[in-house]
Amino acid sequence: MPDQDICSYINEPRLVARKFLARPQHEGVGAVVRRSIGRFELKYFDPFIVLDEFSVTAPAGFPDHPHRGFETVTYMLQGAITHEDFEGHKGTIEAGDLQWMTAGRGIVHSEMPAAQGTQKGLQLWINLASKHKMIEPRYQEMLSKDIAETMIDGIKVRVIAGEALGIKSPIYTRTPTMYLDFTLKPGAHLQQIIPKSWNAFVYILEGEGVFGNQKSQPVTSHHILLLGSGDGLEAWNKSSKVLRFILVGGEPLGESVVQFGPFVMNTQEEIDQTIDDFENYTNGFEKARHWRSESAISLDY
Template identity: 70%
Template sequence: MSNVIREPRPVVRKLLARPQHEGLGATVRRSIGRFELKYFDPFLVLDEFSVSAPAGFPDHPHRGFETVTYMLQKLRKRDCPLEMPRFEGTQKGLQLWINLSSKYKMIEPRYQEMNSKDISEAAKDGVKVRVIAGEAFGIKSPIHTRTPTMYLDFTLKPGSNIRQPIPLSWNAFVYILDGEGTFGNSRSSPVSAHHLLLLGLGDGLEAWNKSSKLLRFILVGGEPLGEPVVQYGPFVMNSQEQIDQTIEDYDNYTNGFEKARHWKSESTIVFGY
């Protein structure tokens, strides 16, 4: 992917993700999947979560989309006699729901886990990037998503800037984790943490850190599906009839929900890091 950007993408909308309670005592900042922004094709939900034991998210069913859970810090495991491991301290991370096209909505579930040391990483000119999905600075992620997606974690030192290409036809957004930055236009006002920035048309993102502190944000882009979306909680299909069938399948433990009969949730959150 060339680093030449002819048409920088402007910021066309800005949303602040405010904290709310979710699950069993967890705190979530939801930026996509809320009233003001229910869907940004192909993205259904983006949550920044914070969980301290014994709070967490109980087991729950999914159908019709894939999730990417990205821990923002290492998990500190503590000994526990239960089968489900427990972790110390407050765990923070991001969870992204990516919609699946109609041909993939009924595929068998799969799980890809990547440890922190295995995430592709590069740095130059005061900028560090971790490539969760897609490509940046000439390095690629081994993670594969059914819906073509880029997911990049950037950290910019004071005074640095980036120019990151994005496929022209893709939708893309920025979510700021720490610090404040200037995006799209060097004369724009800086934007601070917990803001979601929807990017307009163009072939790449330009961003600057004009502050005296580190700036950290994720850049996410994906190929739009352009299909009807009917959502009922964690079920995302193309029609109401498919949603009704999904509910019936779940109630009857059939068509992919066979193991739901034996789920036993604990008040904890467990993600590999």
């Protein structure tokens, strides 16, 4: 079986090095996020800048705002979000859909609710190496039906990026990254390899699970678990309900990081230049001078 082949390579399971609860905070205009990476307990986890579990109900949302120097990965869990940007790209991502956006040298966009009720999802910011920070913006989008998925021995995985249980994602990651959405039925036991040199974490979406060592205490939803050294993750669902979590890993860049809100560069001088570029509509932000999203116009943001 594919999972047995993969599991046989795990010699040193990663233990949980740190864990904490992602508490709600306000972000955007009226939106609520549970931020686990990018807050005071964990300002940066190379190469990851931010992880938000967001919850937004119209007219709240994330109106027109800029980015430079990294990628945003938006994965919808419930409802739908419409994205617009100054390059003319517009689309709606619904539950289970994925958008992998490379901001590169600069983008201004909006992300607003596209359905009734509350929209929920995850947004991960992945840093770009200095050599990639000023590349042209681009998108990779996948509908839910096109995301690689399989189920073996009570374990379902959706492979957003990387490989698990013998299946691979077609998503291209400039910063080498794995992003796996696991659902474990009661009694299921997972073993998943992770490159030894990568940083990795678990974020629990639903239920409770045991991670790293089966004698550890169960951890519940909205907790982030930073994994220590090793070559793989072991997880158990010892409860009577399903356990759902994401496992994310990435190759550390090992470069200096200077962040000013939605801009992430390597030096303060580059941040100063980015602010100047944005304020003067230059060097990648030219189209921002005359652009406003349709949602911003209709809501008069």
